[in-house]
Amino acid sequence: xxxxxxxxxxxxxxxxxxxxxxxxxxxxxxxxxxxxxxxxxxxxxxxxxxxxxxxxxxxxxxxxxxxxxxxxxxxxxxxxxxxxxxxxxxxxxxxxxxxxxxxxxxxxxxxxxxxxxxxxxxxxxxxxxxxxxxxxxxxxxxxxxxxxxxxxxxxxxxxxxxxxxxxxxxxxxxxxxxxxxxxxxxxxxxxxxxxxxxxxxxxxxxxxxxxxxxxxxxxxxxxxxxxxxxxxxxxxxxxxxxxxxxxxxxxxxxxxxxxxxxxxxxxxxxxxxxxxxxxxxxxxxxxxxxxxxxxxxxxxxxxxxxxxxxxxxxxxxxxxxxxxxxxxxxxxxxxxxxxxxxxxxxxxxxxxxxxxxxxxxxxxxxxxxxxxxxxxxxxxxxxxxxxxxxxxxxxxxxxxxxxxxxxxxxxxxxxxxxxxxxxxxxxxxxxxxxxxxxxxxxxxxxxxxxxxxxxxxxx
Ligand code: HEM
Numbered sequence: 001x002x003x004x005x006x007x008x009x010x011x012x013x014x015x016x017x018x019x020x021x022x023x024x025x026x027x028x029x030x031x032x033x034x035x036x037x038x039x040x041x042x043x044x045x046x047x048x049x050x051x052x053x054x055x056x057x058x059x060x061x062x063x064x065x066x067x068x069x070x071x072x073x074x075x076x077x078x079x080x081x082x083x084x085x086x087x088x089x090x091x092x093x094x095x096x097x098x099x100x101x102x103x104x105x106x107x108x109x110x111x112x113x114x115x116x117x118x119x120x121x122x123x124x125x126x127x128x129x130x131x132x133x134x135x136x137x138x139x140x141x142x143x144x145x146x147x148x149x150x151x152x153x154x155x156x157x158x159x160x161x162x163x164x165x166x167x168x169x170x171x172x173x174x175x176x177x178x179x180x181x182x183x184x185x186x187x188x189x190x191x192x193x194x195x196x197x198x199x200x201x202x203x204x205x206x207x208x209x210x211x212x213x214x215x216x217x218x219x220x221x222x223x224x225x226x227x228x229x230x231x232x233x234x235x236x237x238x239x240x241x242x243x244x245x246x247x248x249x250x251x252x253x254x255x256x257x258x259x260x261x262x263x264x265x266x267x268x269x270x271x272x273x274x275x276x277x278x279x280x281x282x283x284x285x286x287x288x289x290x291x292x293x294x295x296x297x298x299x300x301x302x303x304x305x306x307x308x309x310x311x312x313x314x315x316x317x318x319x320x321x322x323x324x325x326x327x328x329x330x331x332x333x334x335x336x337x338x339x340x341x342x343x344x345x346x347x348x349x350x351x352x353x354x355x356x357x358x359x360x361x362x363x364x365x366x367x368x369x370x371x372x373x374x375x376x377x378x379x380x381x382x383x384x385x386x387x388x389x390x391x392x393x394x395x396x397x398x399x400x401x402x403x404x405x406x407x408x409x410x411x412x413x414x415x416x417x418x419x420x421x422x423x424x425x426x427x428x429x430x431x432x433x434x435x436x437x438x439x440x441x442x443x444x445x446x447x448x449x450x451x452x453x454x455x456x457x458x459x
Pocket of ligand 1: 054057058060061064070078079081082083085086090217221342343344346350351354355418419421422
């Protein structure tokens with residue numbers, strides 16, 4: 001909904017009559033508050049991505065490569081890294097974009113905006129607390145369950161807003177397919193947060209370290225990856241990619257079949273049928289790619305204005321990584337004896353698929369959501385994507401070769417891969433911060449024009 005559409009929306013009953021200029025000013029103020037909220041979620045997400053997430057990931061990988069063993073590293077540190085990336089970064093982006101989109105459609109800005117800020121505070125505190133507890137072990141028996149509770153309550157606030165959107169939003173009889181997929185991913189996130197809460201209470205009461213036990217963690221990660229992260233990206237792909245990439249219309253039946261197959265796949269894995277479940281995940285990913293028609297020729301010109309022209313290539317590459325991740329998952333059930341094939345599959349998914357998609361679509365939509373700004377630098381966008389792609393390629397291949405003891409030289413490539421990924425993700429963070437800080441918003445551009453044009457308009 002555009003600013004103009006909000007401005008002409010009917011006022012609530014019994015509201016005092018406002019002039020057109022007042023309605024327009026209110027709509028603009030509301031749009032600006034939503035953009036501020038979104039930018040806050042994004043900036044805190046970027047902070048988690050760079051420092052508690054990627055820096056710690058690089059540090060862990062340097063230690064693993066130095067000792068040529070993953071077993072010698074603290075599981076609590078590995079999990080602190082994973083949690084900061086998935087909840088601190090990806091989760092903050094999802095909540096921020098969700099809140100930005102929803103209250104605009106609902107037309108009850110004040111209440112939902114206060115709730116959204118409250119949600120941000122709880123989510124960010126929860127994610128930060130979890131990191132501190134896992135790394136410093138300070139009061140971890142208390143902090144761990146408390147952090148998981150904060151994250152769950154924050155998400156419930158968001159979930160209530162999403163449900164409101166569903167019920168009152170567009171007024172259409174049927175849900176659009178992408179909303180259905182995002183709703184199922186939100187349910188996946190809810191289950192992940194409940195599992196996280198249960199795991200935190202379990203370790204706080206029963207074990208001597210804040211790390212989840214290995215088998216529990218493996219299943220928790222499968223649920224997180226395929227029950228929450230993957231369907232979220234499919235949902236946003238279904239909403240945006242046909243327009244952005246000029247693709248043929250979505251195949252709705254394929255998308256729903258992909259969702260059902262994926263669900264059956266990861267539920268099978270959770271119940272211990274790892275091979276059959278992993279095969280179903282490949283089938284689900286293939287159906288999703290066919291639904292979105294990501295590998296088919298475009299029928300319209302891709303919309304790359306404001307981003308780097310390589311945008312369609314990298315989006316397709318991300319879906320290629322999804323296939324690699326799913327295939328490595330099947331290989332892991334047969335040949336993994338070191339955690340290396342599982343690790344490679346996980347990073348093909350989290351870095352290759354999820355991160356590359358966020359780098360592409362994030363830099364395409366976030367500048368516009370943040371007050372109709374332009375992306376600061378398309379060259380930085382290309383640089384970030386190229387470095388992450390190179391780093392991920394080295395990481396995924398060498399993790400299998402090194403951990404599985406197929407080639408000892410691969411140990412010395414892993415630190416390079418980590419530094420390349422770190423550089424790529426840091427460029428992405430710099431580009432978004434540059435966009436928010438250095439690029440003028442639409443409102444600022446208008447006030448500059450008004451200032452310049454002002455004296456000429458005086459009577
Ligand atoms: C510079 C980039 C990154 C580096 C160097 C890195 C490094 C690592 C390392 C060394 C592990 C331990 C397991 C293994 O050896 O494979 C790990 C696990 C993990 N990583 Fe990353 N990672 C990076 C980026 C990411 C990103 C972007 C995400 C998510 C969006 C992510 C999510 C995870 C998760 C969920 C785990 C599993 C944690 C657990 O065992 O519970 N990582 N990472």
